Amino acid sequence: MEQEGIKINKTVARAIDIMDYIATNKKPVTLATISKELSIPKSSAFDIMHTLAEKKMLKANNETKQFSLDVKSFEIGSGYLSRNDVHTVARPLLKQISQQTGETAFLAVENNGMIVYLDKVEGISPTRTTCVIGDRNLMHCTGLGKAILATMPIEKIRLITGGGSLQVRTQNTHATFNSLMLDLEEIRKRGYSIDNREDNDYVYCVAVPILDGDNNCIAAISISAIYTPDTENHREAFSQLITNAALEISRKFGYVNPRIYSEDTYGLTDIN
Amino acid sequence: MEQEGIKINKTVARAIDIMDYIATNKKPVTLATISKELSIPKSSAFDIMHTLAEKKMLKANNETKQFSLDVKSFEIGSGYLSRNDVHTVARPLLKQISQQTGETAFLAVENNGMIVYLDKVEGISPTRTTCVIGDRNLMHCTGLGKAILATMPIEKIRLITGGGSLQVRTQNTHATFNSLMLDLEEIRKRGYSIDNREDNDYVYCVAVPILDGDNNCIAAISISAIYTPDTENHREAFSQLITNAALEISRKFGYVNPRIYSEDTYGLTDIN
DNA sequence: ACTAAGTGTTCGTATTTACGAACCGTGTTT
DNA sequence: AAACACGGTTCGTAAATACGAACACTTAGT
Numbered sequence: 001m002e003q004e005g006i007k008i009n010k011t012v013a014r015a016i017d018i019m020d021y022i023a024t025n026k027k028p029v030t031l032a033t034i035s036k037e038l039s040i041p042k043s044s045a046f047d048i049m050h051t052l053a054e055k056k057m058l059k060a061n062n063e064t065k066q067f068s069l070d071v072k073s074f075e076i077g078s079g080y081l082s083r084n085d086v087h088t089v090a091r092p093l094l095k096q097i098s099q100q101t102g103e104t105a106f107l108a109v110e111n112n113g114m115i116v117y118l119d120k121v122e123g124i125s126p127t128r129t130t131c132v133i134g135d136r137n138l139m140h141c142t143g144l145g146k147a148i149l150a151t152m153p154i155e156k157i158r159l160i161t162g163g164g165s166l167q168v169r170t171q172n173t174h175a176t177f178n179s180l181m182l183d184l185e186e187i188r189k190r191g192y193s194i195d196n197r198e199d200n201d202y203v204y205c206v207a208v209p210i211l212d213g214d215n216n217c218i219a220a221i222s223i224s225a226i227y228t229p230d231t232e233n234h235r236e237a238f239s240q241l242i243t244n245a246a247l248e249i250s251r252k253f254g255y256v257n258p259r260i261y262s263e264d265t266y267g268l269t270d271i272n
Numbered sequence: 273m274e275q276e277g278i279k280i281n282k283t284v285a286r287a288i289d290i291m292d293y294i295a296t297n298k299k300p301v302t303l304a305t306i307s308k309e310l311s312i313p314k315s316s317a318f319d320i321m322h323t324l325a326e327k328k329m330l331k332a333n334n335e336t337k338q339f340s341l342d343v344k345s346f347e348i349g350s351g352y353l354s355r356n357d358v359h360t361v362a363r364p365l366l367k368q369i370s371q372q373t374g375e376t377a378f379l380a381v382e383n384n385g386m387i388v389y390l391d392k393v394e395g396i397s398p399t400r401t402t403c404v405i406g407d408r409n410l411m412h413c414t415g416l417g418k419a420i421l422a423t424m425p426i427e428k429i430r431l432i433t434g435g436g437s438l439q440v441r442t443q444n445t446h447a448t449f450n451s452l453m454l455d456l457e458e459i460r461k462r463g464y465s466i467d468n469r470e471d472n473d474y475v476y477c478v479a480v481p482i483l484d485g486d487n488n489c490i491a492a493i494s495i496s497a498i499y500t501p502d503t504e505n506h507r508e509a510f511s512q513l514i515t516n517a518a519l520e521i522s523r524k525f526g527y528v529n530p531r532i533y534s535e536d537t538y539g540l541t542d543i544n
Numbered sequence: 545a546c547t548a549a550g551t552g553t554t555c556g557t558a559t560t561t562a563c564g565a566a567c568c569g570t571g572t573t574t
Numbered sequence: 575a576a577a578c579a580c581g582g583t584t585c586g587t588a589a590a591t592a593c594g595a596a597c598a599c600t601t602a603g604t
Binding site: 007008009011012013015016017019020022023024027047048050051052054055056057068069070071072073074075076077078079080081082083084109111112116118132133134135136 | 279280281283284285287288289291292294295296299319320322323324326327328329340341342343344345346347348349350351352353354355356381383384388390404405406407408
């Protein structure tokens with residue numbers, strides 16, 4: 001591992017790791033914590049964190065000696081969305097879907113083997129589902145994640161999931177790689193993924209990937225609702241809406257096939 | 273200037289500057305551009321940008337050789353909002369205000385002498401106003417900016433605005449420091465700021481600051497509408513709504529005074 | 545009251561990075 | 575087709591950072 005020719009600059013890598021740690025750990029942290037958790041010498045972390053604070057990336061509380069994120073991190077992060085085409089193209093469609101169904105519509109991308117929620121439009125339903133924008137989640141137990149996995153060659157799926165037994169969240173979560181692969185095959189035939197309480201005991205969701213002109217999966221969108229015994233009755237309507245929206249978005253990125261999961265979409269023909 | 277005892281780490285400062293540059297310039301940039309614009313030697317910028325790319329902060333397009341922001345920047349930026357208390361406390365109030373008026377409600381903070389838009393809830397009005405979340409704007413010509421300026425001591429206002437002639441955006445923009453100071457004094461008496469087409473020829477807006485237990489201004493909220501000859505008729509209703517909301521939010525941060533601009537709020541008694 | 549354990553901070557030097565210059569690859573001009 | 579311009583990449587060494595150790599300060603324990 002790490003035999004890449006890329007020369008990693010230790011200082012900037014540490015700066016990012018520190019901000020990432022503070023962003024994911026939902027509490028502000030002290031210099032000592034960072035030093036311990038990330039195995040960075042105190043004096044080194046000191047220099048880095050104080051420059052980050054000077055640059056308004058981190059906010060230093062002089063009383064509690066705790067560091068939290070500051071506005072510049074937000075400004076830079078917003079820059080990602082404002083020039084991320086998927087986001088701007090998808091948003092009106094998400095709104096439309098949310099209005100038509102009363103449920104919440106989501107947009108997510110894959111990154112480092114997990115999904116990252118980019119956007120949501122909450123429905124008016126009193127029992128609507130939600131999530132925190134920017135948060136990560138597992139792929140094998142979410143509708144969005146499975147929709148994306150189904151576009152990938154088997155080697156990549158194995159790499160991401162680990163290939164053996166999978167982390168279980170509910171009674172319905174796929175516990176094994178083989179079980180997941182069978183589901184992915186169905187997803188490809190069906191044209192959309194279903195998450196029937198696999199991530200959360202109360203949430204039902206259908207999702208479809210977004211593809212570009214090179215048949216690369218660049219994102220996925222979903223409709224998500226609180227599960228009730230008659231949720232299945234809405235499945236057909238939900239899947240139609242979400243598939244049409246995904247096709248419309250995909251076409252704006254040059255995708256030309258008439259359906260989302262075509263043979264060209266994924267490099268995989270048999271799952272053995 | 274800059275005689276602080278803080279030892280700035282050149283490497284992390286540059287890394288932040290690079291991301292900041294890419295975030296504010298709305299186009300992807302090449303290594304050469306960064307090197308020229310930020311006066312960083314090519315070979316140094318090379319190392320930094322490639323580690324940033326490795327860390328998923330930047331995305332490197334191997335064909336066009338252009339760098340843009342990647343998801344991690346978004347994730348980190350989202351971390352700011354999810355633990356920024358003002359944001360979570362203010363959001364439901366913004367929603368409420370937007371529903372009651374049909375117009376757009378905004379939340380912004382001050383940073384480095386400018387306002388940064390943190391959140392908005394767009395109204396249903398077909399002629400609603402909007403902005404890009406995460407963007408910056410001038411203080412002296414916006415309702416949000418003036419509401420915040422009015423809480424500051426005169427030295428700080430002078431520092432931020434430059435103290436002399438001000439950048440003019442419309443016929444109504446304050447062109448001089450003195451003109452602005454007279455307005456701020458009125459704002460303090462009135463309890464809220466008015467932006468009557470000072471930033472944009474078509475936008476009218478009322479705004480109020482959010483204060484914490486130490487009487488520090490931590491943010492501002494506003495209602496913004498397309499200007500029409502009868503917009504003034506809504507002023508009283510708008511200002512009541514926004515002031516009540518600001519007081520409600522401020523109290524959650526320990527603010528105890530019965531009105532927003534009390535004598536304790538700002539260190540300033542006369543403007544000469 | 546003293547000790548101990550926890551912070552953050554400073555400082556000198558071993559270690560790492562920075563960066564000028566040379567190189568490579570592409571596309572454009574002459 | 576040679577020369578040029580303009581981008582990215584590599585490399586050796588001057589220059590800047592990293593970091594162990596010592597220090598200072600606060601809080602908790604005995």
